[in-house]
Amino acid sequence: MKKLGEKKWVISLGIAGALLLSACGNKTEATETSKNPDAETVIVGTGNVYQPFVYLDENNELQGYDVEILRAIDEKLDQYNFEYESMDFKNILTSLSAGKVRLAAHQYEQNEERAAKYLYGEVGYTDYTLYIVHDGSNKVEYQSLDDLVGKKVFASPGGNVAYLLEKYNKEHDEKIEVIYNEASSEVFVKGLQNGTADAAILTKYDTNKYNEQFNADLQISGDPVNVSKTYFLYEKGDEELKEAVDGALQELIDDGSLAKLSVEILGDDYTK
Missing domain, CATH: 3.40.190.10 (Periplasmic binding protein-like II)
Incomplete structure (x- = not known):
């Protein structure tokens, strides 16, 4: 470069x-x-x-x-x-x-x-288009934020994902459980693999990066939840x-x- x-x-x-x-x-x-x-x-x-x-x-x-x-x-x-x-x-x-x-x-x-x-x-x-992502061993497919109701979802405090999830919860009676996470990338991926969280919301770039870096099997579900x-x-x-x-x-x-x-x-x- x-x-x-x-x-x-x-x-x-x-x-x-x-x-x-x-x-x-x-x-x-x-x-x-x-x-x-x-x-x-x-x-x-x-x-x-x-x-x-x-x-x-x-x-x-x-x-x-x-x-x-x-x-x-x-x-x-x-x-x-x-x-x-x-x-x-x-x-x-x-x-x-x-x-x-x-x-x-x-x-x-x-x-x-x-x-x-x-x-x-x-x-x-x-x-920075965002998608719902989950571990490949979890045989589900999340099509929208509605599918995350009652699920545990990782979000970084103060980040745009947290904002999107918090806004959803304010506008709906049934809530998404937001798991605020500031851990390392490795801990983040392990959390998706071991069920600490059911899903995360990531860009395609971050999804590909984690899969390559940690030999993970993170899968993107459905359409984007936010295009930006x-x-x-x-x-x-x-x-x-x-x-x-x-x-x-x-x-x-x-x-x-x-x-x-x-x-x-x-x-x-x-x-x-």
Whole structure:
């Protein structure tokens, strides 16, 4: 892969070390000095344990698909100089609300609750269509969220899956049992295999990744339960930054650079 920084990054981080690091923010300076000495510094808030999208490598350096996209965008925007602050996922939007960061990047999907609080970019950069997934030994087929009533379903606290399930439960008398989960990927998959949860809601990318990584047999059921893309988030009113980033991102899409990054980092083109 063409390097956008000066180092070659290694995808490796022990879970224990990652969790320890996630307890506090990790400031990472911009990888290159801006050509414009008057460039405005933009602090980007992102995560640190979500491989391969945003994570800290074995050298405690921030890497991932979202980060590489932002580095490519930064190269196109001479008026800005991006710096990165990695933190626990649940603290990113809190930091955006507090004005500690100006841009939030962590595979954020559209939902009404977030849209009421934050400004969404208008150009999406990753397909994030969600499907109901279960272990292959469980001979069922879930066609919709209605089929999950009374079932135990994994969801990450504060994530869009949790939002979808919580919204469903508010609108229906019969409820889905939400099992909030922040465990490692291995524990997550084992939980589906041993019945800790009956199902999860995942993208095709994550489903394929878990099957390959853990030799699992996770199966996708039925039609999508949510069709979306991921977007960068900003403070309300920060239109100038949003429009600049949207414009640079659209250029990466139009010239094929975004699809190339997706293939190189994610293994296929997940931008459509």
